[in-house]
Amino acid sequence: MKKISVKLAIAAILMLFAGSQLSAQSINLEETMKLRAAQKAALFGEYLKDIARKHDDAGKSVPLQERLYYCTKALNLFIGKGSSYYENGVERAGVMMETTSVNRATKSRRLIKNYLNGLANLRYSEVKIETTDVANIKVSDLQQIGEDTFVCTCSIYQTFVGYRDGRPIYKDITKKNIKCYIIHEEIVKDGGEREHEFIVLLGDVTASETRRG
Amino acid sequence: MKKFFQLFFCLSALLPVQAQIPDTEDQEVFAAQVSLVDEFVHRFNGEEYHPLVQKDSVGARRKNLLFLLDLARYKSRNDTAFIRAEKFVDKVLADSVVLHYADTAWLATALCHATLQGKPVDITLRLRVEHRKGHMYKWVITSAGGDCLSLASPKAHEPFMLMPDDHETNFMSLCRMASETAPYITDFADREARVDALTAFMTLVRYGLLKIDYVSELQFTFFQVPGYVFTIANTDRNTKNTGWLISEITAMPETDKETLYRKMTKGL
Numbered sequence: 356m357k358k359i360s361v362k363l364a365i366a367a368i369l370m371l372f373a374g375s376q377l378s379a380q381s382i383n384l385e386e387t388m389k390l391r392a393a394q395k396a397a398l399f400g401e402y403l404k405d406i407a408r409k410h411d412d413a414g415k416s417v418p419l420q421e422r423l424y425y426c427t428k429a430l431n432l433f434i435g436k437g438s439s440y441y442e443n444g445v446e447r448a449g450v451m452m453e454t455t456s457v458n459r460a461t462k463s464r465r466l467i468k469n470y471l472n473g474l475a476n477l478r479y480s481e482v483k484i485e486t487t488d489v490a491n492i493k494v495s496d497l498q499q500i501g502e503d504t505f506v507c508t509c510s511i512y513q514t515f516v517g518y519r520d521g522r523p524i525y526k527d528i529t530k531k532n533i534k535c536y537i538i539h540e541e542i543v544k545d546g547g548e549r550e551h552e553f554i555v556l557l558g559d560v561t562a563s564e565t566r567r568g
Numbered sequence: 569m570k571k572f573f574q575l576f577f578c579l580s581a582l583l584p585v586q587a588q589i590p591d592t593e594d595q596e597v598f599a600a601q602v603s604l605v606d607e608f609v610h611r612f613n614g615e616e617y618h619p620l621v622q623k624d625s626v627g628a629r630r631k632n633l634l635f636l637l638d639l640a641r642y643k644s645r646n647d648t649a650f651i652r653a654e655k656f657v658d659k660v661l662a663d664s665v666v667l668h669y670a671d672t673a674w675l676a677t678a679l680c681h682a683t684l685q686g687k688p689v690d691i692t693l694r695l696r697v698e699h700r701k702g703h704m705y706k707w708v709i710t711s712a713g714g715d716c717l718s719l720a721s722p723k724a725h726e727p728f729m730l731m732p733d734d735h736e737t738n739f740m741s742l743c744r745m746a747s748e749t750a751p752y753i754t755d756f757a758d759r760e761a762r763v764d765a766l767t768a769f770m771t772l773v774r775y776g777l778l779k780i781d782y783v784s785e786l787q788f789t790f791f792q793v794p795g796y797v798f799t800i801a802n803t804d805r806n807t808k809n810t811g812w813l814i815s816e817i818t819a820m821p822e823t824d825k826e827t828l829y830r831k832m833t834k835g836l
Contacts, residue, residue: 461782462782464782487595487598491595491598491599493603493604493607495604495605495606495607496606496669498669498704498705499702499703499704500704501704508604508606510603510604510607512594512598514594528594530598530601530603532603532604563802563804566804566806
């Protein structure tokens, strides 16, 4: 649980940063929004790592309950928290996660909550996932879709290694594109100073270019 | 493939090497990869650079554009196709061509794996960017293609017809036409009628008969370079020449470009 506290602290700082009020004076708003999106995508990557791994750094077994806890934390990053949401006036069943495999030619898609549950319950003795760190995440240009709402895409790569009895038996490297929704709010304070707040929510995740590691 | 690597390393050996992105080889490949279409546009416009190109070096812009070519398609620097590609690059520089998202002069072609009444079919959709209002845009479908959308008759046959005296029986034959000879429906239209594939596509989707399972291939065609049309596609290689790269360059007079654009957008 000590590890959870540390992770919680990091997550809290990042979330606070993501929703923090910023002075508009010397900041390029678009670059700031893109940075927020990258931070959210990076946080998702961190959660994937924690959902998948069966043992901590000390070799101690991580209970399923703890991995499922991180599933919930990860779902909170997504629009609709992984459940149904409205987009363009249409109700969607939930954010979709596309997956690929070096053993399969076609891609499959699942609701993000089902994907994360499946990840927590994989039948390897150990799973290690690494994703791009925030500094190297690529972010597309922002596109405005509503008065204060923007979308962009974060591109990351993910390395997945599955172990059985200490030996790696499966490894792949996949490029993933994560859709991000950014809601921008401008707040005018008493003195007339304008501050900006951003809410970032993740959307559908597409996968491509899976190759053996 | 061996010749591709020779060409790639020849090209990169002439470049002053920038400080590399640290960490794993995979991260270096990812940094070099043109991961997003936006990234392709930014590199094309000289707003971002391939990690192996030093921005302030002589000829940096040209080298950056050359790195947007899918170099595996060329045998060597002396390959006539590569020489033609270099001319294309020089034209981009000479005319200071810049790509913009909001341009109507670029099209997406999506090859879709779909299901029509339970049977797998392939559908091609062409899309372009359309302005909504203010700074907002959207993608719109301009044309569709695919065997199942042509409504062609399933087999060669003597054409069916509505009888010349059907007007006297209240055109009861129309009921038969829509049931007994439904697969041959195009026989019953006038000789100048043409099937609009996009309307056929929308009708099938509207009534739940056609579902798109996934996009199996995606490419983008650009018309902005005077005298040329070029296409980009996503390549997957574990090298520093990978991602969204120029897969095809065609020299073309402007009038032919207009004809091609109309054909691609209107299916004409």
